[in-house]
Amino acid sequence: MTSARTDFFAEPSAPALPVTGIRLDPARTALVVTDPQIDFLSPAGATWEIFGGSVTDNDTVLHIGQLLEAAKASDITVAISPHYYYPSDDAWQFGGPLERYMQKVGMFSRRGPLVLDGFADSGADFLPAYREHILDGTTVIASPHKIVGPESNDLVLQLRKRGVSQVLLAGMAANLCVEGHLRELVEQGFEVVVVRDATAGPRLPEGDGYLSALINFRFLASATWTTAEAVAALYGH
Template sequence: MQETTSGYTYTQDFIPRKTLEIDLEHTAIFITDPQNDFISEGGAAWGLVGEQVVADKVVEHQVQLREAAKAAGIPVFYSPHTYTEMDYANWTSLNGIDTMMFAIDMFHEGTWGHEFHPDMVPDDNTIVMNPHKGLSNFWTGDAALQLRQYGVQTIIMAGMSANLCVESHLRDAVENGFDVIVIADATAGAGAHSKKAALINYEFIAHEITTTDDIIMRLHEAAN
């Protein structure tokens, strides 16, 4: 295993290391599912993800990313997850994760769990995209359109959950021609192996993996 100057340790020695240049005119923070059901104690998925969320200080790191973005003058995009009452009543083709989420009433529009974490409530620097219902906003939301309208080329990605929505957004962002930096300590997954599996895939797919501290330092340097 090899550690980069960012503090992230690659698990696969043969993967090339890259450090992207931060161009503030074309860079944004992108956070998936910063909602109570994932990152608040008492949320529907807390029993599955809570231990990792706490251990990796995911909420604290996401808050720091938002603050750093505002200080650097770059936008923050949210990709929230939503299911309506009609979705719950009428969806018939549920895969594994859909079945789990529907069973625990996750992201049900109008519930506390569907709301944003109190520390992650959108501010005047936050663009809340249309909600996604599958694992990626690029398919069931307006991510590509919004990012292009704001002139974004480089996405600094964080959020929940590591091996599902974050990885799906990462894959689709790359397929749509965006450069993606994944923040390894600002995401978490369900179960002991999910985040490890996600990080292995990030190493192949992302343009770069780094940490909250490193990207904040680089944003500060780019802005000054």
């Protein structure tokens, strides 16, 4: 990133909004990661052309990995909210620009909800670097969300059943699924800290999705932390 872009995304030197002073309580905290999948985070993924620059600039892949490692070491709940599409979803009769794009490039495509044929190392699969933590038998893998928010999956139920009321939120993509999850979790009564360098957004003629999300994170989240701050908070307990 150039210095101009770094300044562009910098935290305000004199913020007008009050600081919430949130402190994590490990007994009721979860790390939630949205869409840590190949189609978003790998050069081999279907969307690397529009997300790769932001993923690279934020060092997103490394930062998500650091959060997973720290969360596991701290023994807090870890939940993944994935994104899958099945052949039956091809019958949808309408969709917004994002949905049409995802359908066009075949994002998160699986052969069916009850089969894993062809899943391994496909765009819908988890990034290989994360599988050790995600597939350890204790991580919550929620049912798939279908657009951007968790309203259509069981993430909130899974968190409530574990006594979670604070969420560290990271993953892909900043102005889409991360922001969608942030908004719904806040509406559901959770305190949410967004880890701002453990996400990334699309860069298109329509705008920079990461910048769009970062502004909204500052208005809506209990805090926006760097990965280093989040990891320090987890290990501090």
